Amino acid sequence: MKAILCRAFGLPDTLTLEDVPSPMPGPGEVLIQVKACSLNFPDTLTIRNMYQFKPVLPFSPGSEASGVVKAMGAGVTHVKPGDRVFTFGTHGGLAEERVADARATIPLPDGMDYVTGASTLYAFGTSYHALKDRAQLKEGETLLVLGAAGGVGLAAVELGKLMGATVIAAASTDEKLAVCQEKGATFLINYTTEDLRERIKEITEGKGVDVVYDPVGDRWAEPAIRSLGWRGRYLVVGFAGGDIPKIPLNLALLKGSSIVGVFWGMFTQKEPALNRQNMQTLAMWATEGKISPHISKRYTLAEAPQALTDMMERKIVGKAVVVIEEE
Structure with a gap:
């Protein structure tokens, strides 16, 4: 079978397309x-050895995929x-065949095509867990989404609405x-040309966001936390x-606010029953x-390194999908 391989940690142009033996599933696989x-932004970190999970070399990148058992x-x-x-998993998707953990493998809903299946459940699973389980977002509250045009960001916009x-x-x-507006955002902020805090004050009439x-993360984290209202919740989703920003903790004290971590991958392992409920709702x-x-944009398997480069260069709005076999 053919697979994109990372043989040494580095940028996407170091990845190679190779013929490799078909893998065999072990117990529970x-x-x-x-x-x-x-593809997701963590895939660009994994190939550079900058992510929490560090696969053994060589490996095929690609965290989420759809296909046939x-x-x-x-x-x-x-x-x-x-x-x-x-x-879904930490790697393995950019290949014609993949061995996956059975606990992280679920049937596709009837009528859902493979591209939609590969593009929906990771981003929406992360964002739904964040908004429902971690933030306990309520109807009528105000939600600020940073990086709103990325895969998980755009999912958060749509789910928040x-x-x-x-x-x-x-x-x-x-x-x-x-x-973002097409997906349901009521207000828009271009944080390269507008002052984030001042625009939030204007939009919320000084109340701040919930x-x-x-x-x-990066330089947007602190002004976003300063823009929280009373008992606001700041969701740490990624960087x-x-x-990785260093936050003055007095900001949480002054507004009775919460800084809440979101790690969907670990949530699926620690609370599988609740995750299955979430997946059923999303499906x-x-x-x-x-x-x-x-x-x-859609890419072929041979074009996968370019897809990862486009993601690193912020050229992707929503999702980039590598189509390995057309339906």
Whole structure:
């Protein structure tokens, strides 16, 4: 089979497309013929040895994928050969075949195509867990989404609107913000040309926001926390901006606010029953047309390094998908 391999940590142009032996599933694992692999910002960190999880070299990048079950290891009973499935993990998706943890493999809803399946559940799973379980977002509250045009950011915009919040989308260009508006954002902030704090004060009439969804970190974190209202919740989702910010803790004290960590991958392992409930809700909303991923661009397997480069250079709005086999 063909696979994109990372043989030494580095930038996407060091990745190679190679013929490698087909893997075999062990106990509790599933062998999947991959149809589509959706890329996420952590994939760009993993290949540079900058992420929390550090795969053993060589490995194939790509955290989430959809495809067809080819075989199962011992103890797997909830899927069978021929089933259409979605799976996620730290790596392995940029290949024609992938061995996946059966606990992280779920059937695709009827009527959902492989590209949509590979693009929906990771971003929306992260954002729904963040807004529902960690922030306990309520109808009528105000939600600020930083990095709102990225994969998880755009999902947060769409979910926030669906959950009854007033959504403020913040992104780096007017073109990206236009997509955020299409997904349900009521207010838009271009934080490269506008003062983030002043615009939030203006929009909220000085009250501040109830929830901040932050997958960016870096220099936007502190002004966002300073823009929280009383008992506001700041969600730590990721650090796509590069630097992990150091926050003065008196900011949480002064407004009775909370700084809340969001780690969907660990949540799926620690609370699998609740995660399954979330996935069922998201699958229902997807089939009803209430949520849908914004696909920025499709790539072939050979073009996967370029897809990762485009993601690093902030050229992707929503999701980048590598289509390995057309339906």
